[in-house]
Amino acid sequence: MTEAPILECRGLTKTYGSHRGLEDFSVALPAGRIIGLLGPNGSGKTTLIKLCAGLLRPTSGQLYIDGMPVGPDTKSIVSYLPERICFDVSMTVEGVMAYYKDFFADFDEQRAKVMLEKLNIDTARKIKELSKGTREKVQLVLVMSRRAKLYLLDEPIGGVDPATRDYILSTIISNYSPDSSVIISTHLISDVENILDEFMFINEGKLILYNNCDNVRRELGKSLDRFFREVFRC
Amino acid sequence: MPWDFDTSVPVYLQIAETVRRRIVSGEYERGSQLPSVRDLAVKAAVNPNTVQRAFMCLENDGLIETRGTMGRYVTDSLESVEAARETLAQDTIGAFCRRMEALGYTGEDTIELLKKTYEGETK
Amino acid sequence: MLRKLFKYDFKGMGRLIVPISLLAIAVALAGSAALFGMKNISGTDIGSVTEFALTAILSIIVITSVLAIVAYSVLCFVVIFARFYKNFFSDEGYLTFTLPVTTRQLMLSKLFASVLWWIAAVIITAVLAVLMFSVSSAPAGAFLNVNILTDMWKMFSPLTGEAGVGMLIMTAVCAVVQWTCMICTVFLAITIGSTVARKGKVIASVGFYFAINSAVEIVFVILATVCGVVLENLDAAGSLAWLDNWTPEGFMYGLLGTIAILYGVTAVIQLVITNSILKKRLNLS
Numbered sequence: 001m002t003e004a005p006i007l008e009c010r011g012l013t014k015t016y017g018s019h020r021g022l023e024d025f026s027v028a029l030p031a032g033r034i035i036g037l038l039g040p041n042g043s044g045k046t047t048l049i050k051l052c053a054g055l056l057r058p059t060s061g062q063l064y065i066d067g068m069p070v071g072p073d074t075k076s077i078v079s080y081l082p083e084r085i086c087f088d089v090s091m092t093v094e095g096v097m098a099y100y101k102d103f104f105a106d107f108d109e110q111r112a113k114v115m116l117e118k119l120n121i122d123t124a125r126k127i128k129e130l131s132k133g134t135r136e137k138v139q140l141v142l143v144m145s146r147r148a149k150l151y152l153l154d155e156p157i158g159g160v161d162p163a164t165r166d167y168i169l170s171t172i173i174s175n176y177s178p179d180s181s182v183i184i185s186t187h188l189i190s191d192v193e194n195i196l197d198e199f200m201f202i203n204e205g206k207l208i209l210y211n212n213c214d215n216v217r218r219e220l221g222k223s224l225d226r227f228f229r230e231v232f233r234c
Numbered sequence: 235m236p237w238d239f240d241t242s243v244p245v246y247l248q249i250a251e252t253v254r255r256r257i258v259s260g261e262y263e264r265g266s267q268l269p270s271v272r273d274l275a276v277k278a279a280v281n282p283n284t285v286q287r288a289f290m291c292l293e294n295d296g297l298i299e300t301r302g303t304m305g306r307y308v309t310d311s312l313e314s315v316e317a318a319r320e321t322l323a324q325d326t327i328g329a330f331c332r333r334m335e336a337l338g339y340t341g342e343d344t345i346e347l348l349k350k351t352y353e354g355e356t357k
Numbered sequence: 358m359l360r361k362l363f364k365y366d367f368k369g370m371g372r373l374i375v376p377i378s379l380l381a382i383a384v385a386l387a388g389s390a391a392l393f394g395m396k397n398i399s400g401t402d403i404g405s406v407t408e409f410a411l412t413a414i415l416s417i418i419v420i421t422s423v424l425a426i427v428a429y430s431v432l433c434f435v436v437i438f439a440r441f442y443k444n445f446f447s448d449e450g451y452l453t454f455t456l457p458v459t460t461r462q463l464m465l466s467k468l469f470a471s472v473l474w475w476i477a478a479v480i481i482t483a484v485l486a487v488l489m490f491s492v493s494s495a496p497a498g499a500f501l502n503v504n505i506l507t508d509m510w511k512m513f514s515p516l517t518g519e520a521g522v523g524m525l526i527m528t529a530v531c532a533v534v535q536w537t538c539m540i541c542t543v544f545l546a547i548t549i550g551s552t553v554a555r556k557g558k559v560i561a562s563v564g565f566y567f568a569i570n571s572a573v574e575i576v577f578v579i580l581a582t583v584c585g586v587v588l589e590n591l592d593a594a595g596s597l598a599w600l601d602n603w604t605p606e607g608f609m610y611g612l613l614g615t616i617a618i619l620y621g622v623t624a625v626i627q628l629v630i631t632n633s634i635l636k637k638r639l640n641l642s
Contacts, residue, residue, distance in 0.1 A: 034283075173282065
């Protein structure tokens, strides 16, 4: 690899009391990829994402984003989509957009406005007046409107209707840039496998496998979904 | 609408196949510009790197060419397209023959049935 | 970045505190009017029954407005508490802690905004209280006792001597430092409570607030006792003769200054601990 990896973990471990969220996790992810973080519930997906987003501190090991340790500098190049709505719901959509623009230099306001318009979302309305699905769309639009180097999407398509899912995946694809990477954490593998370049299988906090999707298809003649089911058979 | 893929086969091969068919059928005319990697990726709902890989495949086959920063174009060469058409046809026939064999038809029976079916369709 | 954070914290808290303040002012004005009415009713001839009923109603209004003024400062305190908790430890934390700022900046922004609004709330409470005192001590027929402030000032003179404005400023500084320390205790309590408790974070935070307050008080009492013993020994040894030259005014300055320093140090210690927990032990559910 000639360039620095976008994300590099070396022996990353996170323990909560006696429970191991992540154990000796080591991987180097290059830029320009869409990578699936796949594993059963409680396997450590959210722990890894929170560590990268700066919401958790590692117990041991190292974590570098674009060559820098996690801190305010990495937070300005990492765009995080959590599983829950994280806005102050008394703000309007415009207000939240202004907030993003204020704090994130890489926020592309024009792009956000265009996407919100296409979705017919009235930006003057307050977040608390919007339905849950619309709130999630607003959050997705704002996260994807940042020209970040690393996007962390935690279960972006769980619990959405197929049309919305198509829209979300299409947004991720059209947002693609060779300078940035997207990590999608999900357990709905068959829905996303077409847009993934690579994938990480994670279980019980450990990295089971990191490989390219088409390699799996070529060498094993299986879809990623089927391969996952075999590897994680109960 | 996203394209349909058999996800147990490398997706880039399937994309290459689809583009090849469209070139052969004339949907992408000779010498015309191909859709950009991004546009095709969004339309097909696949990863742009996958489309890139598919294009490289087709470039190796001589069906498309990159013209600097202007993008990718279908080849002007009639021979290349014809060759691709024939290869696709052979593949289709080959698959067809194997399927008929699996049904228990001999080569001759198959040709008879083919003749009848074509005549029936042209009437 | 700190300025931007402060802008949002200040405005966010203002959106709640300003309406509450206007309400308090309105209620206090109503209470003052009722008080005025009560005082001047005896002169009129509207009949004893009406007078009795009216007096009863008016006194209810007056009592309500006094309670409202007290509730006002409690509400403002709750707003400060709620803003810190919500912005850090509710789902909003998922956005707050991914902003490209340090935890110190996040914390200090809230501290400045909270202290400023608290000072405003205290000033408003004081003005409203003085207003009601002024009305209640006004001479017959007049609405306000315009000399209330000078009267109050005279009450405090024995303590302040002739120092006047200087003493006032010193008192204000001391008060502000104490309030800052109180808010730092709130922040620390919420941070510990939310980090330690899985469920019932708010209750845990409230609990820790009282616990920390008590702990600080105990420390102060111990310090005071130790100081007392030390000073007694020094006095016995005759090393404190120079203190006899101290005026009451000088003594007040010294006392206020010491209190300010003590609270200031406590505030800083609490901030440092809060920042350390936020940096290292953050774990949003």
